[in-house]
Amino acid sequence: MDEQYLGIFDESEQASKEEHPTNRRVELMLGALASLVLVFIAGMVIFVFLKGLPSLTGNGISWFGGGGNVDEQLTNIFNSPAEPENYVYELSAFPLLWSTFLISFIAVCFATVISIFSSIFIVEFAPRPLERILEPVVKFLAAIPSVIYGLLGVLVLVPWINDTLITEEMRVSVRYVIQLDGTSVLAGVIILTIMILPIMIAIITDSLRAVPQVWREGALALGVNRWRALRTVSLRAIRPAIVAAAVLATARALGEAIMLAMVTGSIGFAPNPFDGFLFFLEPSRPLAATIIDGAEGLSVEPFGQTMYAFAFILIVSTGLLSFAGWAARKSLSRYSIGAK
């Protein structure tokens, strides 16, 4: 669309340039303002990096490794002596990184499957009245603030998990490692899935609707049924949109702080998937939630620096994911599907 207009603007611009220097000035001013977005992002990444650097250099590669109890290490950092030369930085952040990865990955996997099926339902199979209900339903789920999801999670879902899913045997089997009380990876994953579904459904339905009608009619004319036509033609055409949706949802999931701080138990523990279903019921705490928990201690220099190191990891990973999602959607608009 933009390119289309360019030719015309160039001409009018040529004609008016001599008479109206203001026009040029307006363009420059607006352009400068827009470029500030880039300056801002660069500044944010650099400043957060510089602030978090002492924590990263203080540990080297072992920052990303495991070993020791993260919560104890964080407490030591918080209580480190006031003289800068005696600051404690020792930290092995693996449990936090692992928890971030685990919760986001599982939630995005669930959400991808669910959003593909429900988008197909909305676009193709839902009866008219149901379709009309579903649109505001998706918008409503997207509009609920994360703190309300967190509240419902901690007051409804967590007690339910504690009462029905966790048996006394399970509690006994891990009692020397961790205490099970319902706040768990499972609660986080379930609510996170519901929270990222609306964005994914919005992107996927948009591009499903933008698939040219004739493509599907061609398939139908060859005698396949509606489901096959959808699966073999529409779904294949919008693969980049599904990737974009999953990638953007991952970025959202990585950054979710409040809800996860409320329902995952706030214990720096790395659940092991090889323990079977039990690992779902163990508490954990991702990076973003750790920053929320540590918000009060940001003014303690080494502790604050550690938090900024977490923030740096988060901003770099979400930034790259957002960029990738944007690029995937751009590639789709080249075929005029899901041009938004």
Place this chain on the structure above:
Amino acid sequence: MSTTTTRKRKQEAVRQTRAARPKKIKSKDSWSIGDRIGVGLAWFFGLMLCLVAAAITLYMAWKGVSFVNWEIISTSPEASLEQSKTGGFLDPIIGTVLLTVIGAAIATPIGVAIAIWLTEYGRPAPLARFVEAGIEVIVGAPSIVLAIFGLLVFQQGFLSPFSFTAEGGAVFGRSFFAAGAVMSLIALPFVVGGTREALNSIPRHVREASYALGKDQASTIRRVLLPSSRSGIATGSTLGMAQIAGDTAVVVVLLGASLQISPEGDIPGLDVLKGTGSTLTSFVFQNSPAGEGNAPDKAYAAAFVLLLLVILLNLIVNLVTRKGKQVWG
């Protein structure tokens, strides 16, 4: 000899007609088990979405009706050990409204300017691409990261007028102004999106008509394009406001932990902006079992009011988009 050839020909003809006329399929036959399972799953997940939304709505409504009353809305929160004396959440409501207004007031002009540049100028093209991608990055940036970056910025000495300076000279960096400025970043992408959509929907001939009348591009934007994209701008900033009202991380980090609105300094009006406070989101967080207050009833009541506010903002968006749809001849 001749009879066998004719017979062969006949058989050939019959075979051909059979091949040409495909076997009649009943519509049910073409649905394999896998297809049926697929459609079944589509129905299942579609209905599940409705069920989850209905469950959340009904549950919150039930909790809201049981815990919200006039007293809890109209009294300020107090610090007290006794649950009955901790007051209501008047200050958080004011805080939410204040923060939403500040954020939208900063985000709207900047967002509109960026959207105009992107759609109407967009030169050099690579820069425009990068700005577009940059806005996506801001959408994806976790609000907690924006919040602690904001704290880093507002703790710089030269920004001390915007918050409160402790005796040692350390800048506190937490105030309504600081939180509002960071919140504006959260609203910004929505304003840009809404405005761009509106500008893109204005057909080319409208611009050409303006040029034909001798207007240059700048005045076309000001006199023609901006007035006709008013509803898009309104939609964008209202969506942004809903986003601000629902954000917790920025409030927890940047608004300080005080329950009441505590003004700073002595200039009336400005003192509130420089001071700290709370919003509905931070009130819910603090009163949930995860926070310090642990008063689920109050958390539910505040969450219900917050949900109503967010739904109201979304309804306004719907109304504006429906009423403001301009039809171009």
